[in-house]
Amino acid sequence: MQLIHQFREAIRRVRQRHFDPASLQFRLTAEIALLLVLGLSSVAIWTSWKMQQILIATHTQGVENIATRFSRDVELYSEMLPLETGLQKTIDKVSVPGLVIWVKSTDEQTLLAQSDGMDSAFSTTEKLMLIAAMPLKPQVYPVGNRYLILCKSSVTVRGKLLGKVYIAQDVTRDQRQLVTAIQSLAIVCVLAIIMTLVAIALRIRRSLQPLQDMSQMAGAISAEDLDQAKLHLSHAPSELKELAQMFNRMLSRLSDAWEQQRQFVSNVSHELRTPLTVVVGYLQSLLRRSHNLSDYQKEALETATSEAERTVRLLQDLLDLARADSGYMHYRLETVILNDLVAEVAGMAEKFSHRFIRVEAEEQVEAVVDRDRLKQVLINLIDNAVKYSEFDQPVELIVGRVAQQAMIQVRDRGAGIPLQDQSRIFERFYRVDEARARSTGGHGLGLAIVKTLVEGMSGTITVRSKPGEETIFELVLPTQY
Template identity: 50%
Template sequence: MKLIRRLQKIIPKIKIPTSSLQFQLTLELVILSVIGLGSVAFWAGWQMEQNLVTAHKQTLEYIAMRFPEQLELYTEADSIETGIEKAISRLETSNLMVWVKNSQGQLLGQSSSFHHRENSLQRIEEINPMPTTAQVVRFNGRDIVLCGTPLIVNGDTLGKLYLSQDITIDQQKLNHSLWHLFFISIVTVTVLVIAISYTISRGLHPLKKMSRVASTIKADDLSGAKLTLNQAPQEIIGLGEAFNEMLFRLSTSWERQRQFLDNVSHELRTPLTTILGYLQSLLRRSDNLSTYQIQALETAIAETERTIRMLEDLLDLARADNGNLHFRCQPLMLNTLVTEVAQMSQKVSGRKINLIITDEDVITCADQDRLQQVLINLVDNALKYSSPSQPIDIILEKSFHGALIHIRDYGIGISLAHQPRIFERFYRADDGMTRSRDGTGLGLAIAKGMIEAMEGTIKVRSKPQEGSIFTISLALWRDSHD
């Protein structure tokens, strides 16, 4: 999680969910890149340090090897002590100290700067045994290469030759270079993160486009919907072609379903209307019928009327789908319409309906008959799904954004799981409280289609056992001369 947060800080403009394919691919490639670059940087730093130490070791070992030869040349004309001093002075540098001791531990010669570092050298000599080959040791926070070898001149052992070289400055320069390498690695990783994320995002763009098309497409748009992919990989182009073929098959199936509903509704409505007429006529002449026969006729008439209403709803849906449901939109005073719907519904149902209307005139552009049909449908639903003792509220509001009509009941309500699908065709909440109510499952779908055809919206807010509020939003009508 720490790595994820760091990556999101490095590339804040890239806002993608952690479960997306783009994020997972980016994260995996970035981790591999970090591991690869980190390994290379670590190996390079270690190799540089080894090369530095090896070079200094080889220098001391070379000096220790050549020192007896030079000492032989100087001792041909001078004493041993003088020859040692001359050999040491020739080798001496600011960072290199040389001193020679005989077998008894007496000092035979030393670098001129020896007395400045005598205490340190005494501590160095406490190492027992002194390394015979060049080794790096650390004293007082400084890195020093040490070497103590037997000094043999002309076949005789004079004592031991000690060499000490301070490589602290070189080590600091190396550490500085390693920090530069680390900084360059961080910059490189950052650039790689951005480049990898951009490349993957560009590669996945056709899939995102396909997802966007699939999420926005509607049943009415199937015939004209088509996914066009340019400069995409061959595999994604093949997926896009399969997607377009699927859209074509869905469009064909949807069109056949529309035609089927339209044809069936037309074909069944006429004979059902005829049957209803004969049943009603037979019921009116029921002088010689038994009580059971009368009840059977009344049930048959009620079911026939219900079937005809459902067929009329199906016809309305078919006309809306085919674009044949015409609307005569004109300026409409909602105050008057809402009042008429409330009075008519209260008179027919015998239930209490509270009317709450703003004092302002609320005028919209809509089809009066269609809007009245929607309001009556919503009021009937509210009455159906609430007890007889509970009132129904019809509220008309005027806001800056438009006109709002609320139909509120205090009945059984709608669970949150069902609310997103409540406006789908034939959809009804699958529970005993709603299944027992009479209905076709088409009323809300028709209401939604009609309101949207009048460029409005319809929404629902509900809570189980507390009731529901259906809200219709319509644009306010404004005179062109205003």
């Protein structure tokens, strides 16, 4: 049973790690998400850079071609026309929407020719900025709220330096379209990352589902159904199938060990109870004929008789639990009026304990129970209440209803049970106070038997206690078959 408890705790910890940074699911999802973000981000950045380079190359090549052949075209026109007219003709010939060209003298003081749309396209400040920033090779520059490709080249006619030509290509529209495309690409990448992460997380969760199935089985399994508990994985990975097979083999070994333990406890209890009962009988007979014995001998016989009776009770408790574990505990269920049964048990307990036991019932309550087993349960609970409360404090039995079911409460005003022990008092051989339990003759099996009997009648038992004030054991029993 300790091995089962350890396995349950391990699986429970695995289950809790689904949203834990140290869990397998979280780590796999985070690592894949990181790789996905890095991969898509790299592709998006490279694509944006490449698109920018293509845009620049496309426009700069045209501007560079214009700058390269400008001197030749001017020289051709100047053979037939005056130089100033040839310059203007050359500019008009290559001018297109968004392209502005102007020519200045070598000292950059005199404007020789310019495009028709230059004055409307650029302000004086922008013209000064353009002239100051003109590179020898075409480059893209942001000017105000626009993007321009700027270039400067020399104009030579018949081997003589005539001046310098300045070219400005407006690529604002194309640049903005590129920015919009890059933004759309970024949005698509983000959506792709989110959708892929969701798909990956669901896939990882589905792949780890067999572990959750093992966790649920480990949480629901009990000693009674160890031989029937099997984990079947049909579509799981081979590693998880192997783990499931090992899990099933472990359950099979635990089932065999549990069955051997139950059989051993049952056999030992049965074999030892009879000879010890005989020993108790002989000791009691000796005590009745102890007229010629010394006080020391009488005390020794009384101690031996008491310990032998205590051992017989222990063996009887073990035998009852073994029968319940093996399914040999039979219940004769019938409809019983709890008011009468509780009053009968209270009267019996008062005679043997010499304590006042109060019975409270506002109405007649019926329940479907085994009369003898319920008496045994109440006697055990009353015995505990008497042992762990002061002599002048009453023990109360309250009969009522709760949620359409019958209810019996056993209340005492004794020492109470610490909170950390309340969840374990129904475990076998568990005792809150070891020294006090020995002095009162307890073995830690009484409440375990009570719980087994109550659950065998399809009921439940719970405990509420305030240390130093009171303890309440509440039985909830069915009212129908």
